[in-house]
Amino acid sequence: MYGWTGKLLHVDLTRGICERREIPTEILHAYLGGRGLGVRLMRDYFRLGPFEPDLPLIFAVGPLCGSNSPTAARLSCVSRSPLTGTIYDCSAGGRFAWRLKAAGLDAVFITGKSPQPVFLSIDPARDELHPAQLLWGKGVKETVAALSERGSVTTIGPAGENGVLFANIMMGEGNSIGRGGLGAVMGAKGLKAITAQGDGTTAIADKERFDRARGDVMRLFRASPVIFGELGIAEYGTPALVDLMAQRRMAPTENFRSTFFADSGNYSGPAIRKECGAKKEGCYGCPIQCKKASAAGEPLPEYETVNHFGGLNGISDLHAIVKANSLCNELGLDTISAAATLSAFGEARGRFPDAAEVASLLADIAYRHGQGELLSLGSRRMAELLGKPELSMSVKSLELPAYDPRGAYGMALAYVTSNRGGCHLRAYPISHEILRKPVPTDRFSFSGKARIIKIAEDVNAAVDSLVACKFAFFGATLEEYGELISAVTGVEYGPESLKAIGERIYLTERFYNCANGFSHTHDMLPRRFFEEAGSAGEGIDVPPIDRARFEEELQKYYRIRGLDEDGRFGDRDLLAELP
Amino acid sequence: MRDQISKYTGKLLADRSACVDGIAFAAQDDVLIAAGAPELAALAGATLSRLNSLALVAARPSLPFADFLIARAGQGEECIVPQDTETRTFLHDIPFLRRKDLAGDAAPILARLLGNRKGVIVEGVGIVAVGAITVEQSFINYSSVFHSTFVKYLQDVLVDGFLLPGEREAFDSFRQEWLRPLSASGLDFVGALSLEKEEILAEIERVGRYTVERGLVDSFFGNISAVAGERIYISQTAASLDELKGCIDPVPADNSSTTGITASSELLAHRKIYEQTGARVILHGHPKFSVVMSMLCDKKAECAIKDCWKDCPHVRELGGTPVVAGEIGAGGLAKRVPPVIGASGSAIVYGHGVFTLGREGFGEAFAAMVDVENFCREEYFRRLGSTNGSKSDC
Numbered sequence: 001m002y003g004w005t006g007k008l009l010h011v012d013l014t015r016g017i018c019e020r021r022e023i024p025t026e027i028l029h030a031y032l033g034g035r036g037l038g039v040r041l042m043r044d045y046f047r048l049g050p051f052e053p054d055l056p057l058i059f060a061v062g063p064l065c066g067s068n069s070p071t072a073a074r075l076s077c078v079s080r081s082p083l084t085g086t087i088y089d090c091s092a093g094g095r096f097a098w099r100l101k102a103a104g105l106d107a108v109f110i111t112g113k114s115p116q117p118v119f120l121s122i123d124p125a126r127d128e129l130h131p132a133q134l135l136w137g138k139g140v141k142e143t144v145a146a147l148s149e150r151g152s153v154t155t156i157g158p159a160g161e162n163g164v165l166f167a168n169i170m171m172g173e174g175n176s177i178g179r180g181g182l183g184a185v186m187g188a189k190g191l192k193a194i195t196a197q198g199d200g201t202t203a204i205a206d207k208e209r210f211d212r213a214r215g216d217v218m219r220l221f222r223a224s225p226v227i228f229g230e231l232g233i234a235e236y237g238t239p240a241l242v243d244l245m246a247q248r249r250m251a252p253t254e255n256f257r258s259t260f261f262a263d264s265g266n267y268s269g270p271a272i273r274k275e276c277g278a279k280k281e282g283c284y285g286c287p288i289q290c291k292k293a294s295a296a297g298e299p300l301p302e303y304e305t306v307n308h309f310g311g312l313n314g315i316s317d318l319h320a321i322v323k324a325n326s327l328c329n330e331l332g333l334d335t336i337s338a339a340a341t342l343s344a345f346g347e348a349r350g351r352f353p354d355a356a357e358v359a360s361l362l363a364d365i366a367y368r369h370g371q372g373e374l375l376s377l378g379s380r381r382m383a384e385l386l387g388k389p390e391l392s393m394s395v396k397s398l399e400l401p402a403y404d405p406r407g408a409y410g411m412a413l414a415y416v417t418s419n420r421g422g423c424h425l426r427a428y429p430i431s432h433e434i435l436r437k438p439v440p441t442d443r444f445s446f447s448g449k450a451r452i453i454k455i456a457e458d459v460n461a462a463v464d465s466l467v468a469c470k471f472a473f474f475g476a477t478l479e480e481y482g483e484l485i486s487a488v489t490g491v492e493y494g495p496e497s498l499k500a501i502g503e504r505i506y507l508t509e510r511f512y513n514c515a516n517g518f519s520h521t522h523d524m525l526p527r528r529f530f531e532e533a534g535s536a537g538e539g540i541d542v543p544p545i546d547r548a549r550f551e552e553e554l555q556k557y558y559r560i561r562g563l564d565e566d567g568r569f570g571d572r573d574l575l576a577e578l579p
Numbered sequence: 580m581r582d583q584i585s586k587y588t589g590k591l592l593a594d595r596s597a598c599v600d601g602i603a604f605a606a607q608d609d610v611l612i613a614a615g616a617p618e619l620a621a622l623a624g625a626t627l628s629r630l631n632s633l634a635l636v637a638a639r640p641s642l643p644f645a646d647f648l649i650a651r652a653g654q655g656e657e658c659i660v661p662q663d664t665e666t667r668t669f670l671h672d673i674p675f676l677r678r679k680d681l682a683g684d685a686a687p688i689l690a691r692l693l694g695n696r697k698g699v700i701v702e703g704v705g706i707v708a709v710g711a712i713t714v715e716q717s718f719i720n721y722s723s724v725f726h727s728t729f730v731k732y733l734q735d736v737l738v739d740g741f742l743l744p745g746e747r748e749a750f751d752s753f754r755q756e757w758l759r760p761l762s763a764s765g766l767d768f769v770g771a772l773s774l775e776k777e778e779i780l781a782e783i784e785r786v787g788r789y790t791v792e793r794g795l796v797d798s799f800f801g802n803i804s805a806v807a808g809e810r811i812y813i814s815q816t817a818a819s820l821d822e823l824k825g826c827i828d829p830v831p832a833d834n835s836s837t838t839g840i841t842a843s844s845e846l847l848a849h850r851k852i853y854e855q856t857g858a859r860v861i862l863h864g865h866p867k868f869s870v871v872m873s874m875l876c877d878k879k880a881e882c883a884i885k886d887c888w889k890d891c892p893h894v895r896e897l898g899g900t901p902v903v904a905g906e907i908g909a910g911g912l913a914k915r916v917p918p919v920i921g922a923s924g925s926a927i928v929y930g931h932g933v934f935t936l937g938r939e940g941f942g943e944a945f946a947a948m949v950d951v952e953n954f955c956r957e958e959y960f961r962r963l964g965s966t967n968g969s970k971s972d973c
Binding site: 219223224225226231240241242243244247265270432436440441447450452455456458479480482494495497499500556557559560 | 850
């Protein structure tokens with residue numbers, strides 16, 4: 001078999017058993033890997049609650065991993081989110097995915113609950129569970145250091161152990177499996193960490209075709225100003241977006257009360273480079289190297305993080321923001337949800353936290369001490385408990401990232417149609433509404449956006465299943481990646497067949513969510529965006545979103561997806577139709 | 580979306596790339612609409628309904644070059660491989676369908692081909708191009724295919740002559756009727772551009788429009804900039820040169836802001852040119868004859884370099900204008916153009932297009948581009964005449 005290994009590691013934590021099993025080839029062909037494979041493997045379990053022992057936690061790489069395909073040394077982690085209650089996946093880079101694939105696996109399927117803390121070591125020769133009592137309670141850095149001789153490490157921090165609803169699973173290199181609280185799922189299973197150490201290679205069916213396709217991808221990367229431009233993400237990382245979002249008047253500020261933060265220049269890409277001596281880092285084998293680290297090797301914050309620990313909380317001190325980012329990494333907290341929850345908390349009490357208080361509150365959240373107990377529930381539950389539910393800037397309980405929906409109407413729609421809650425990456429309309437890729441669209445218009453969002457969701461579901469990085473698609477398209485996967489696997493794929501796979505994955509996720517009670521009611525933005533204007537400036541007005549027009553476009557979206565007016569499937573038994 | 584269809588139908592007519600009675604678009608949101616020439620509209624709608632894309636254009640090109648390329652292709656060939664850099668980078672290859680393969684419903688076959696590529700040529704029907712997320716994108720892809728087939732056909736004729744019945748007559752008609760004299764006459768330019776932002780933006784918008792109107796770009800791409808003190812004003816990536824209002828990024832020379840992340844992919848080339856030449860403005864277009872002529876090289880047969888468009892280290896000349904190789908964006912173009920453009924005020928990039936500059940304003944840059952293209956046009960026909968346009972005269 002080319003591309004895939006065809007193997008899954010089944011880990012039963014309750015019984016302490018690790019067993020390598022075959023994955024049916026037709027499932028791999030139909031769902032690729034990563035998110036798609038994980039979602040398919042959830043079919044018999046999607047109704048289980050996030051903390052029920054039998055709920056699987058799935059790590060799945062893709063067929064391109066290990067092949068030197070640009071940006072493809074990634075995996076998706078799939079389960080059900082304790083924060084949102086939805087099916088959940090997150091794509092993550094680093095080195096772990098590559099090591100996992102090199103250990104001969106396409107996926108790790110973890111079920112059950114260990115009576116004592118354990119860690120899992122994966123090696124081509126032996127897959128084992130080990131006691132981890134001595135690691136339980138340790139921070140991420142210490143855990144990684146303790147296990148590093150066993151290969152690449154992924155671990156939870158105290159936040160995951162303590163069930164914080166937005167706890168991350170952290171990669172040893174500083175990447176994270178973030179947003180939906182899968183760290184808490186891992187913690188509930190008593191699983192502290194996983195190590196992977198393999199040295200196998202991914203077999204490629206047609207090397208000549210692969211080299212040609214790779215050359216095409218790289219040529220498009222070089223032609224993309226967002227990727228390799230002198231102001232692009234290879235140079236400045238995602239904080240390259242800080243200045244742009246400020247200029248476009250869509251940088252969420254003070255819990256989305258405004259959309260412009262006058263001091264955002266303090267944490268722009270150039271400011272971070274100057275103040276922190278930012279140097280390039282990135283995922284294994286990635287030519288872009290968009291992650292940045294300080295001169296001392298400390299991972300530096302991404303755009304979402306600088307905005308949310310910055311303007312969203314009214315903080316302009318770059319070093320305080322960097323410290324907050326480092327603390328989250330060490331404790332295993334999602335930076336977006338942590339900062340957004342603090343911001344909602346700040347608005348609710350009438351005072352946003354200052355830099356010093358942020359640090360102490362983050363520790364309180366991770367250990368669920370004092371106010372941290374309330375904050376560890378995320379903004380939606382916290383705001384409801386405070387009697388101010390309108391202050392949670394979230395969709396399906398997932399805190400919104402740093403693109404104000406009043407400044408990009410495709411983004412507004414995509415936040416609510418996302419199957420994992422208020423996420424920018426499912427359809428990523430910022431790509432065309434702001435960054436003009438592949439072509440620009442009018443950010444203040446809903447026209448055509450229902451279809452555009454649907455198509456983009458399908459594309460990105462396929463991308464998350466290859467697994468490739470979405471940043472690659474600021475330059476390349478599924479045409480080039482279709483060539484790559486065809487060359488690697490020997491199975492013919494093209495843009496249209498990959499989009500069809502993406503659609504299959506998206507609909508499956510939606511079906512799972514609907515079966516768990518989600519409907520049109522949950523596809524809604526916080527009312528602030530319909531009632532309050534953003535910050536005008538530089539000739540740009542940011543009015544409230546027209547609720548009727550928004551609803552009209554959402555109904556169009558449902559029709560395009562084949563859903564009923566309630567956003568559901570009616571009598572259709574979708575799963576019976578799918579492989 | 581009907582307004583978009585109307586707009587881009589108008590653009591196809593304005594740039595004379597499609598026949599007046601041979602244009603149709605289809606687009607789908609929650610419903611599918613098709614408009615234009617009835618038969619083509621039916622084909623466009625039936626094809627798009629099978630695709631997970633938003634728009635599609637089916638149009639009959641105003642020149643028969645695409646059909647000639649199919650007829651000249653060998654048995655068993657299924658696609659055209661563009662040689663020019665722009666279309667080669669973004670299209671890779673262009674599949675075609677022969678007339679004999681079109682029995683019955685063409686839509687499923689077209690949908691299958693368009694499931695892998697942005698545009699397809701259908702013999703006797705026209706160019707069919709898809710837009711994944713906008714109507715504009717389908718227009719761009721149509722235009723790229725038209726440009727690519729234009730360039731390739733002219734290249735092939737120069738090498739192999741006319742091979743088909745009626746080909747010479749069609750070519751003569753193209754030369755005498757379709758081609759128009761190219762000049763800068765009748766256009767107004769600010770003589771010496773000031774440092775005032777508003778004047779600079781207005782001039783860039785106007786000259787961008789001229790560049791499209793005089794056919795110096797394919798679809799409407801290319802880029803344009805002016806420098807004023809420590810700031811470069813440059814057209815944004817994927818911006819229509821004829822619609823630049825609100826699409827010009829001010830980029831500080833010291834990169835103290837990244838707002839210009841949306842600037843043209845050639846920002847680095849523009850910056851280096853300013854640094855090395857002291858020019859005030861830069862214009863970059865894709866005039867067709869310049870693109871064709873830039874790919875002619877007497878030494879190809881004996882040269883070891885095969886990917887000339889990116890690897891050729893030599894500086895050749897066309898009428899006094901240097902010709903260099905180099906990829907788009909962060910590739911070699913930004914290294915190779917700045918050192919050679921200062922002396923003549925213009926440079927041609929192999930298989931890609933022309934950069935020109937102005938010391939005071941856009942009048943000089945525009946005139947230089949017209950001169951380069953006119954030289955290349957004349958040189959093309961001179962060479963064609965010297966070979967009599969025919970190796971096996973039909």
